[in-house]
Amino acid sequence: MTEDEFAAYQSLSEETEDHRWAFGTGFTDPLEGIDASVPDGVDAAALTAYCLALGDDALIYSHRLQQWMTRMPELEEETALANIALDLLGQARMLLARAGQAEGRGRREDDLAFFRDEHEFRSVRLAEHTDADFAQLAGRLLVFSAWRLALFGRLAASADPVLAAIAAKGANELAYHRDYAAQWVIRLGDGTPLSHDKMAAALGVIWPLADELFRADPVAARLPGVAADPAELRAEVDAVLDAVLGAATLDRPQGAPLARVAGKAGRDGVHTEPFGYLLAELQSVARAHPDATW
Amino acid sequence: MVTAAGLAAARAVAAAVPDPELPMVTVADLGILRDVATEGERLVVTITPTYSGCPALREIAHDLRRRLAASGFDEVDVRTALAPAWSSDWITADGRRKLSAAGIAPPHAAPARSGPVPLTLTLTLTRREPVACPRCGSADTTRTAAFGATACKALFRCESCREPFEHVKAI
Numbered sequence: 061m062t063e064d065e066f067a068a069y070q071s072l073s074e075e076t077e078d079h080r081w082a083f084g085t086g087f088t089d090p091l092e093g094i095d096a097s098v099p100d101g102v103d104a105a106a107l108t109a110y111c112l113a114l115g116d117d118a119l120i121y122s123h124r125l126q127q128w129m130t131r132m133p134e135l136e137e138e139t140a141l142a143n144i145a146l147d148l149l150g151q152a153r154m155l156l157a158r159a160g161q162a163e164g165r166g167r168r169e170d171d172l173a174f175f176r177d178e179h180e181f182r183s184v185r186l187a188e189h190t191d192a193d194f195a196q197l198a199g200r201l202l203v204f205s206a207w208r209l210a211l212f213g214r215l216a217a218s219a220d221p222v223l224a225a226i227a228a229k230g231a232n233e234l235a236y237h238r239d240y241a242a243q244w245v246i247r248l249g250d251g252t253p254l255s256h257d258k259m260a261a262a263l264g265v266i267w268p269l270a271d272e273l274f275r276a277d278p279v280a281a282r283l284p285g286v287a288a289d290p291a292e293l294r295a296e297v298d299a300v301l302d303a304v305l306g307a308a309t310l311d312r313p314q315g316a317p318l319a320r321v322a323g324k325a326g327r328d329g330v331h332t333e334p335f336g337y338l339l340a341e342l343q344s345v346a347r348a349h350p351d352a353t354w
Numbered sequence: 355m356v357t358a359a360g361l362a363a364a365r366a367v368a369a370a371v372p373d374p375e376l377p378m379v380t381v382a383d384l385g386i387l388r389d390v391a392t393e394g395e396r397l398v399v400t401i402t403p404t405y406s407g408c409p410a411l412r413e414i415a416h417d418l419r420r421r422l423a424a425s426g427f428d429e430v431d432v433r434t435a436l437a438p439a440w441s442s443d444w445i446t447a448d449g450r451r452k453l454s455a456a457g458i459a460p461p462h463a464a465p466a467r468s469g470p471v472p473l474t475l476t477l478t479l480t481r482r483e484p485v486a487c488p489r490c491g492s493a494d495t496t497r498t499a500a501f502g503a504t505a506c507k508a509l510f511r512c513e514s515c516r517e518p519f520e521h522v523k524a525i
Contacts, residue, residue: 088412093400093433136499136509143501150407154436209471225436229406232439232525235471240500242475300473307475 089168090153091222096161099219106282107220108162109182112172113279113327114211115155116183119173120335121204122148123342124188128197137194140240144201147233154226161222174346178339179329185318186269187326188335195248195255195262201241202304203266203297207273209234210296214288223286242304249308256309263305264313271317272325273297279327356392356427364397365390367425374413375504378456381414385444388435396429397422404440405505442506442524453522454488459510461524485521487512497521 098104125145132138156169186204191197212234215227248259274294280287305312324330345352356364368390369382381387381401389400399418403411415432422430442461445453450460462483465471484493492514499509507520 088415091434091436093431094436136501139499139503140501143505146407146409146505147405148407150403150405154406213470221437225439226406229403229436229439231471233405236500236523236525238471239474242473243500246475296470303473304475 111159113182118148118152120187184326198244205238219285249310267313268318383449459521490515
């Protein structure tokens with residue numbers, strides 16, 4: 061390496077007041093220098109809840125992908141999932157930071173990620189699903205990224221400029237994730253009889269989790285011009301999924317939506333049993349050492 | 355007070371900061387550096403992330419402060435701009451030349467973004483636009499992985515000289 065190439069890394073070894081690589085302290089606000097005000101006429105409490113839910117989707121989904129690290133069949137797929145998990149983590153950081161700004165109580169992204177309990181997380185139940193095999197991983201990523209891309213495409217025109225900017229940026233990433241997942245669903249569906257059957261079975265498991273993505277959202281309803289109506293996304297997502305399933309020689313699964321609990325689901329803070337284990341893994345170090353730096 | 359000459363000097367220092375993940379190019383070459391301006395006594399440097407989760411951004415901010423301080427600029431704000439979203443189209447001609455010289459194929463024009471994003475169903479091994487091998491120039495290349503060692507790159511292999519190489523994704 062040339063001297064200048066070393067120089068790019070020199071700051072890593074310097075002692076600063078900025079405690080890097082530790083949660084809780086010193087991480088630069090991902091929205092540093094961006095106007096934090098909530099536009100006039102926008103319900104700040106609803107904007108807080110909305111950004112929190114979208115941030116939680118990305119945070120929880122990213123963690124599930126991170127759990128696949130070291131378990132991929134090929135190095136290239138390991139790299140792909142690490143990149144997708146990193147993109148989603150970046151989206152989560154910005155959305156949680158925006159939620160903290162809109163809330164106005166001084167909570168930062170780390171407070172929201174590490175010090176909330178299960179019932180306070182508003183992610184859809186699709187995000188917390190444990191993929192039992194690679195086919196479920198590919199099918200779930202296809203549904204999630206197709207839905208989130210359709211959503212972010214609309215949010216890029218949101219009346220909240222910060223949410224609009226986060227969505228416009230994220231949409232570029234999600235388009236790439238969606239294509240990656242679609243290509244695997246097609247390769248497996250239109251592959252060998254065994255891979256076809258595994259892919260079909262995986263979609264049968266994932267599909268019941270999709271209905272929740274399009275359910276009416278009272279929080280979004282309080283944010284006209286800022287949020288997107290989930291029901292509006294269904295046609296665009298269906299068209300994408302049908303195109304992929306057609307190319308993959310797979311039928312659209314016919315399963316009943318996953319039951320709600322007393323009428324409640326992920327957006328109400330009601331999650332499936334594996335969520336608690338996921339959260340314990342995500343939060344336990346931060347909670348055991350809440351002021352730690354290293 | 356930052357003078358006009360001082361501001362020009364600060365711009366030159368900021369523009370020369372190398373990217374931590376692609377050290378052969380600078381933050382100005384990549385289009386990450388958006389603005390260097392003054393607000394009263396303070397110097398305000400605006401940067402934009404390439405990808406939402408790009409961990410290089412904080413290292414860039416740190417490096418900017420360190421190099422500007424070494425050049426006598428003590429009061430520096432480094433700010434993030436999210437909009438408009440970074441595009442690989444912002445990589446300068448000079449940046450593309452440097453990437454290519456380092457064996458990294460520069461990106462094609464980014465896809466237009468308006469309305470629903472069209473689905474790409476071509477399999478991984480089928481390329482949409484040929485990516486020329488940065489070593490031998492052959493257009494007979496294959497994408498071996500959609501993602502690479504950093505968020506901004508994909509992996510390719512040249513079928514003529516058989517060398518693997520990286521390609522900066524067009525977004």
